[in-house]
Every structure is written in C-alpha cells, then in structure tokens.
Amino acid sequence: MGIVKISDLMHENLRVAGNALSRSINAQAEHWMRIGMLSELHPGLDHQDLSRLLIQAELAGGLDLSTAMAGPAAGSGIRHSALQPKPQPKAARV
Numbered sequence: 453m454g455i456v457k458i459s460d461l462m463h464e465n466l467r468v469a470g471n472a473l474s475r476s477i478n479a480q481a482e483h484w485m486r487i488g489m490l491s492e493l494h495p496g497l498d499h500q501d502l503s504r505l506l507i508q509a510e511l512a513g514g515l516d517l518s519t520a521m522a523g524p525a526a527g528s529g530i531r532h533s534a535l536q537p538k539p540q541p542k543a544a545r546v
Contacts, residue, residue, distance in 0.1 A: 456481075486515055493520050 458466075463477070470480035490502045497505070509515035 489517075490520055 458481075466477045466480045466484075469475075469484075470477050473480065475483065486506060487499070487502055490505055491497070494502070494505070505520070506515065509520070
C-alpha cells in the first residue's frame, strides 16, 4: 500500500461520487482504478461486462493483473468476441 498524490479536483470528484454510492473516498478511487485498468485491457467490453469481470475476479479471490488479462470465464455471458483484437487493415502495396 502506498500514497498516491491526486489533484484537489479529483479528490472532490471522488468524495462526491463516493458519497453518492456509499463508498469511502479510497474505495471509490480503487473502484475507478479497477474499471480503468479493465477498460484498457479489454477496450471492446462495456461497463456491464467490466462489472461482471470484477464480480468473477472477486469470486476467484480478487483482481490482479493476471486475472484481469485472462478475461471472462466461460458461461459468464460476456461476449468473447469483444476480447478479440480488432483486425488491423493491411498496408497498401505500392
């Protein structure tokens, strides 16, 4: 555990969102960081899918980077096609 410096504005945003969702400032910050980490690792998933991943990870003992990179479990209802990398256009030959 460590100390993370954030702007006063972000701290206020965390306070407001945390109060609205019955979370502490630290719990709200951790939630946003986990959602952000998952959305970067799985850009094709929507918020509902990311929430399911968080629940799966919690049931499996918690979210760590290897769990987050593994993606959804079979039968989770999360679109596996959303995890596939988008095909890159082929370079035109000159």
